[in-house]
Amino acid sequence: MALNAPLLRAKGADDLVVFDGVQKSYDGHTLVVRDLNLAVKRGEFLTLLGPSGSGKTTTLMMLGGFERPTAGHILLDGKPVEALPPEKRDIGFVFQNYALFPHMSVAENVAFPLRYRGVRGAEARQRVAKALDMVRLGGFGGRRPTQLSGGQQQRVALARALVFQPKLVLMDEPLGALDKQLRERMQIEIKHLQQTLGITIVFVTHDQSEALTMSDRVAVFHDGILQQLASPRELYDEPANAFVAGFVGENNFVPCTAMRIGPHAHALLESGLSLVGTMPVALPNAAQAMLAIRPERIGLVASGAEGAVACNIAEAFFLGDHTRVDATVPAFGGMNVTIKLPPSTPVPPPGASAGLVLPEQHCRIIAP
Amino acid sequence: MLWLPSYATGPERLGRLAVLVFVALVLIFLIAPFFVVVPLSVSKEAFFTLPVKEYSWRWYQDFFGNERWIASVINSVIAAVATTILATMLGTAAALGLARPEFPYRRAVMSLMLSPMIVPIVIVAVGSYLFFGGLGLINTRPGLVLSHTALALPFVVVTVAATLSTYDTNLTRAGLSLGAPPVAVFFRVTLPAIAPGVISGAIFAFAVSFDEVVVALFLTSAERRTLPVQMFSGIRDQINPTIMAAATILLGLSIVLFIVATWLGRRGQKA
């Protein structure tokens, strides 16, 4: 396809990175990334979220210059980067295994990028010290990477990727090797650094809570296809399709047919039941669709209550901060529905009949 | 003690004992020659009888006092050092290329690179004699070094490739992403990381050249004789204890090279 650079530049002057129709295949048979169109805004924290093998690392590698797109273009600052080798791209990279140089001290690792930017001597030392202070590792400069804990190594990698003030920093599951507590602390630290330094970060993870915590926007990948690009809240509340709805947070899915009748969107179920809901992305009439309702949005009332859908309680588990109830719903073709209730709510015993309240604004009718 | 599981039965124990005795004998067989060469080199007698009755350094004095032996050592060292440098540079670069999965016809090229290890040495010697003769390289150092380098190359390629298989490519990527040009990344990041493998390969190359007899026999005349050639003609004509002194010196060198290579291998695994 012909590159229409002026058009693209006009489209977003504050776009730092633009993926334009990018495709990637390693073997010539299967596309690992297919037709990716994505713009990264200056100063934003963008996360690529997706299950294993969905093409996140590949996307990052193409942006970093370590893999070539099979088709399409990547623009950095409005200019195509095909001809730009990785060392000329001025992009910081934090690897999952940190990739610290084992034969250099921490300070030498951090000073490495400065050397190739003509920064030497006292100024280099000063900037290294500042970068290490920034990640709270002042005084560790003389150590070897192997003499540091995982979290400390992670922070050295961070300092090394930030010390030369790149316009963009890429991070490939940088917290994957850390335990849960350290992970959560580092999430906040990285987010904090990004905001104070005003840098742009493209972050890869397959942990949805990490993505929701840190990002300005999240790009959800599945099978090499960008499923949705949105803010965390939008992603949660208005998933574009069933994959996103299921991958980000928990959801109950009921197959249905989408119908727009007047101002209202309806989900027609197999059983003949029709539920009113919302449609984040407009679907054609009579399209195959999914009705998605989050467990914490479902209310449980006495059997036979007005507007409630009849169900039978199957099981209930007390989980500390909430109670989880599984109920069989005849109107959903006998499917099980999961409900999260506040811990104090009384729960009927297994086998009892009850009613489900499905609020209209939380019933999402989305593409399957 | 028999390294058998605790549930082993009586006959099993007996069988294991027999196997252990057998293996011990094989190991003795493996190292037996060393217990011949070293003592005989310090025996005073001119005949090869063991055990040694009287010790003396006379054969070493013979060795170091003989111009021919010394000249052959010098010739060998020069050829081996040149071979080491050439083979290490060429082999390391080749291993770096072959370590990349995108290398075109990788399997075929690898098979070709390794073939000097398996082609009978006499064939290499005769072919080299015929081919180098036309180029005026017979009886010259460059001719011998050319041939020895070809023979040593596979050892460097295999050793460096083995080290590279444990090398983390992300280190190279990190170096590039930090702004270092590819050549700088090689010398400052990759080479230090694979240094143990490269040095092991270099030691192999040195040993190959220093031990090689047949090609040297064909390609060198009397004044360029290497140590192994000198020894070979000695054994052929009239075997005398000076050869045992030479063999012991070669043996000592092998052991030193072996220890260094083993130590490096251990270090390479840790890094």
Added chain:
Amino acid sequence: MSAALAGRDLARAVRRSARPAQRVAFLLGLPALLFLFVAFVAPLGALLSAAVENPEVRQVLPQTAAALAQWDGASTPDEPVFAALAADLKRANEDKTAALAGKRLNYEMPGMRSKMLSAARMAGGASAGPFREMFIAKDPAWGALETWQVIARTAKPYTLYYLLTALDLQQAPDGSISRVDAENAIFLSLLARTLWIAAMVTIGTVVLGFPCAYIITITPPAVGRIMLLLVLLPLWTSLLVRTTAWVVLLQTDGVINDILLWTGLTAHRLQLIFSRFGTVTAMVHIQLPFTILPIYSVMRGISPSQIRAARSLGAPALSAFWRVYAPQTLPGVVAGGLITFILSLGYYITPALVGGPADQMISNFISTYINRDLNWGLASALGVVLLAVTLAIYGAFLRIAGPDRMRFG
């Protein structure tokens, strides 16, 4: 937006985008490849061409060769060919090169050397023809069709003579190919002997090496490491040093005979050196590490729970070992055995120093034909046969084990 690539287009696009990376990888390997072509492949090519080159007769008898190019080969040539031969021989007589061509002709037709020499002397004194009668009067053989058929054949730039000889075949003057007589057939039995010695060495190393590799795998790491060192150390030791040691050990008044006498196993000293037994023993010693290491590396990858599982399923110890463990070690045994077999085929030093006349292998014959007979053609042809056998087995090795199985240490 562009449509997703598929099928042929996708494959082509992937190939195109992979090209720069391929180029870089290839450029890294290129110096070594070029070097190998000059220092290794070209010499092998020189050997191949030396096995079919045929320069002697053309050099000494250039005019005869040219005149014979038009000869129909059906009957003894006419006067012009004899005149050319006379002119060539006159020059050869002055340059003293007649013996060179004579030696070459003698390979294919015994007696030709002396006929050439006396004809050259005669041509040196003769000034005018007719030469045909002169030659035939000197020796009726010059009138025989067969003589001329052989001269015509040896005057061609290339010959199959050496390769045929190396396979115990001969070409009659009329061009037909047949086996040589039994008493002259030495090369196929030489090849068989070489293969046989290599096979014995291979079997020897597997029999000695397999238990070693097994014990190294199951001993505690500290002991295993020492045993492994004992295996590796000989690998590093100069082949010549080890062969020297065997020369001493195997001598009639050497250590092994001493021990045999002392233990009373024999009543008198045995001929161990310059024997098949000595050769194979020394070769087994030298090859043992090459066989042990691949077996060991395969055994190390077999989980000990395999045998435990077999025992728990009711197999007795020996049968658990042979039916469950041993088959899994086969790749290592095959790789180690093939390496040793390949390397054994090319042995030269050890048979030369430890073997007797009946234990010399192809490599030794090659060396002898060069050093004693200066017969480069036959030496090269034997080299080609040896190379072909070696490469065929190397090919099998690559098929079965792959080039990445070649490791040491």
